Amino acid sequence: MYHRILLKLSGEALKDDNGAVIFSEKNFLEMAKAIKALHENGTQIGIVIGGGNIWRGKLAETLSLERVPADFMGMLGTVINCVSMASALHNMGVKATVYSALGDLPDGVAKMYDKEKAIKSMENGEVVFFAGGTGKPYFSTDTAAAIRALETGCEAILMAKHGVDGVYDKDPLKYSDAKFFKDITYQQVLDLKLGVMDLSAVELIKDTDLQIRVFSMQDASNVIRVSNGEDIGTTVRR
Numbered sequence: 001m002y003h004r005i006l007l008k009l010s011g012e013a014l015k016d017d018n019g020a021v022i023f024s025e026k027n028f029l030e031m032a033k034a035i036k037a038l039h040e041n042g043t044q045i046g047i048v049i050g051g052g053n054i055w056r057g058k059l060a061e062t063l064s065l066e067r068v069p070a071d072f073m074g075m076l077g078t079v080i081n082c083v084s085m086a087s088a089l090h091n092m093g094v095k096a097t098v099y100s101a102l103g104d105l106p107d108g109v110a111k112m113y114d115k116e117k118a119i120k121s122m123e124n125g126e127v128v129f130f131a132g133g134t135g136k137p138y139f140s141t142d143t144a145a146a147i148r149a150l151e152t153g154c155e156a157i158l159m160a161k162h163g164v165d166g167v168y169d170k171d172p173l174k175y176s177d178a179k180f181f182k183d184i185t186y187q188q189v190l191d192l193k194l195g196v197m198d199l200s201a202v203e204l205i206k207d208t209d210l211q212i213r214v215f216s217m218q219d220a221s222n223v224i225r226v227s228n229g230e231d232i233g234t235t236v237r238r
Contacts, residue, residue, distance in 0.1 A: 001229035004044035004122060006130075006149040006157045007035070008142070008197075011050035011081055013162035013217045022053045023084070031160075032088040034220040035127060039094055043227050044122040046152055047129045048145040049085065051077025071137035075102060078141060082131035083109055089127055096127040101135030101144070115151045122152065142197035146204045156210065158226055159197065160217035166234035167196050167214050183235050196236055212236040 009031065016024035039045060054077035060070030079100055086096040098110040099118050110131060111117070121128050133144040149157050164172060169192065172178040181194075186206035189196050196202065196214060205212075215222045215233030225232055 002043060002155045002227055004046070004152070004154050005227060006046040006048065006145055006152070006154040007038075007223065008145045008157055008159045009047065009049045010052060010160065010162040010217060011054065011077065012052035013160070014049075014081065015053035028084075028088070030220040031217075031223075032085060032092065034223045035085070035089060036092050036094050037221075037224050038227055039089075039125075039127055041224065041227065044125075045127045046118070046122060046148060046154060047082070047085070047127065048141055048148060049078055049081040049129070049131075050141045051075070051081060053077075054080060068137045071133075071139075075131075075133045075135070078133060079105075079110060079131040082129035086127070086129050094127055095125065096129065097121045098129040098131050101130070101132035118148075119152050128152075140198045140201070142201040143204070146197070146201040146210075149210055150205065150208065154210065157212045158223060159212055159214045160223060161214060162217055165216040165218075165232075167194055167236065169194065171195075181234050182231075183237070186236060186238060189236060196234075207238065209238065 014024060014027050015022050051074045055074045057070060057074060082098045086098050089096040099113040100110040101113050104112050118128050130144060130148045133139060133141050134147060145157055167181045167184060168178040170178045186202055189202050190199060196212060213226050213233060213235055215226055222232060
């Protein structure tokens, strides 16, 4: 269904259930295998991974840390996640390149982000990781995902969520009467202030043809199902 997608993964979904370690072997390897299967399906893939398994902004508030250094700590967390997943894919025989908004890392671990080079990598069959957020404080990985998807000509952002299977009018884990949306527009998301992604990111893409597909990450194979056109989760569009 999609020729080129941006996969937005939750960092928190990579850790174990009790939060004792930043990577759950089961969750991490299942997602790596799903990405490999998606790659073998012929889909061009860009990936943004959050840093929530390593660092959360709320903790910065608790520790009374300044916002700017705390944001850069979160960006470094996304670099760790992207480099880890890229390395796992290499071990599975899948070419992967990490582009970082924070600059080059030694020995080719990550390259400075360049739009044209990233597109060329995707066209050459490499899985491309966009690490380091936007490289600027005050912006979330949701915003980074929206910007990179637009810059590289992706047709959809696949948002693999932790704990929910789509978009609801309120938290379904707290409210049994939460209403599920199968299809919804960007303007509705803005009007209802729904937690699909940061509203500032929605503003960036609301007038484009880019779609957002929101689905559960509980089953890693959902990534393949959505890419193949199965109608699961929620579709957000103009």
